[in-house]
Amino acid sequence: MEATGVLAYIIGFFVMSAAFVSVVIFLENRDPSRTIAWLLVLLLFPVVGFVIYILFGQNMKKKKIFKIQKLFSEINANKIFESIQNFENLITIQKQAIMEDLVFYDPDINIKRRVMNLLLNTGRAPFTLNNSVKILNSGEEKFKALFEDIRNAKRHIHLEYYIIKDSQIGRAVKELLIEKAREGIQIRLLYDDVGCWNLWFKRSFFDEMRECGIKVAPFLPVKLPFLNRRLNYRNHRKIVVIDGKIGYVGGINIGDEYLGKDEKFGYWRDTHMRIEGEAVYMLQLTFLLDWYFSTKEKLFSTCYFPAISYCGHNVMQIVASGPDSDWEAIHQAYFTAISQAKRMIYIQTPYFIPDDSLLVALRTAALSGVDVRIMFPGKPDHKIVYHASLSYFESILKSGGKVFLYDEKGFLHSKVMVVDDDIASVGTANMDLRSFMINFEINGFIYDKEIVNSLKQDFLNDQLRCKEITLEEYHNRPMLQKLKGSYARLFSPIL
Template structure:
């Protein structure tokens, strides 16, 4: 009896020692990562006061992957070299002086080339985008590269699936990437039918055991289609019925681009990098980057960002555009959970007399994120930011325009998850004419909004404000 108790004591002591060593070691790792103290201190406190729960949460949400690489530098350079080849003299045109540092930033941190002369079609509803996407898929002759965060097995999804299978059977090479978490609710049979038809299909960062992996927190949120290296689609729309038919409580307002010309090369390289990550197949032939005609005088940069690598490119770019706005900065985003740097940049711009307008959905598809968003609005309106709530349905558009000079759309929301955890892609277009087009889109949407009245907003019930502030604590996880 005594020996059994003694053995239990020894085993228990060893467990406690190992547990304590693990927690202390983890705290030392966090400290040596030299993160922002605002992030480091909460993790240290949680690990000290609630080590069990803290260890679990850190494993899922707290690890810093900045120094990890999912693709070798050599392979990355080989893929990124192609968009920079075959430059025309027009490719060397000058970016507006105010945005030359931004162009350099995107080049240095994301290897984003200046791509000249693309033709851009703007979609503000899923119906038009779906029709054109199906038409261009049907016209494909060599390859179709398709990547979405959500690829649903609903009516819309089966329309696209059927079109892809048809082209694959005609001999066109079709490659499909989808995010494993974004498509959790999609039946495996849906993708298996494409594989059986000869389509190469891969899930990005596949999560085999969701409860036992930290990969669940790092998702590929990009939406990219490249057809024959000549035509591309990108923006905020996934493949699902709601983008075409709306929701039970309203329309689904989104923004998407069709790109023809040199800009497609930027989308192609982004897709092929992700393709290599999941398939380990390097596609770098010149046929994927055919010569491009000149359709306009716009200059475009396609920039990517993700949880690995040294820089948070799209966050840095957003802060730069806001901080350098002289007249106005207009923003559409479905979720507004800004980092401290982004928060300060918006308030500073508004306090400095810049016309800052922030358009959000009046009703969100995520109640918790919507509550957290409301806690940030207090600071915005006090600084003079004009806030508008879109009423007809859900606003899912990700748009930034400034000073009639630059426009940006893509997959990234104005929130922690997009800037810190997700793999995202945005297009930056430097052209007055195009920016004015996007400005008209924003102004048209304003007609379907109600402007927030600061005096009324700041007087909302204290219980509501406490609940919103509580949800704000979880902003990095929403």
């Protein structure tokens, strides 16, 4: 009888807590779809739903937890960006240059102008003209190039990853970094504490690096993994900066699956960029801000922003977004580019959970005759997200857009968008609400026709390994799959 009474008391506590949380959510005036989704979770699963909300649902106050804006004021006050034309002044100058058409001489550049100006305003992201960009389409290409650059490093190596695994490639990276540290190279490694959960019980992996002088730090460490509101705000970025002159950014983490060695997924199709030039300044800045946030160590010496000679003519902006910003810069840039498209929109993404604005923009583009194509994995890695994603394809197909499922013998993890042969985006952000509104992400927006056309051709080559889904096939899929999609979509605003 006593046990029954205790159980009733516990259940009653959770139910009352869920009711209280429901009122809090309602009064926060969030997006209506997210409010309804959370209320639905708490109504249907008052006990489990309360725990899920504690872990993933709390709306952390940006000003209390993320103080990056304050740091920007310190940076400007100390004039540490004099070597790269003074950060804020550079943005002001570039806004004026765009308004006066001093950047592009092509009369049909409205989409570029709109996106570039938007990112100057929302992402504090100056565009750079002096860059050489190489697209890397697999883990093999990325790690081959990265290892060579690390071996040639002369001063410092900065790495920031969402996932690092104690794997064959992970150990190879560790051994190479230890070798360079023993040569006297300054090395810092920032990892996401939740993304690297597999190393919670393998601390020796990082300890071996620390013993050799490598500085290693977790981003937003989770001390109580199952009861911590920080669990929801993760650093999904993948950045490497070498000597302040060479940078890497894209979708490839450090794990054997990214080399196609996972039996479940097989060949892993991903996209990464190797950058030489002034765009590396912004990768460096993003890393140093994240490092400061995690360690309180200020590293804004001009030695991390060395003078860069001519590298190439690729025009691009590096854009970081996350809960530390007042604007959803990558999300808004995607919306602007899609809504301005005149000819084609090609998207590769492992997850497809757009908000209403992006979905309407894509449907409107397709209905107006724009060639809209979305490429998506043929097999799931996260089932509920996968089925929720599939549920959004009906409206795309009805509007005249095309959907391609990537070869089931491989897995598609690329985060790429190409619009009108004029603009492309490659980075860490998926086409989903978590990437756009919750995680810390970083993308490169490219305005160089040579690189944009290369990414377009990569998409068309990948399309040869895909199965196109017609609207009829979509409607005729098994009933169980339809039910899974409908159920998963209910929770899509909080996935």
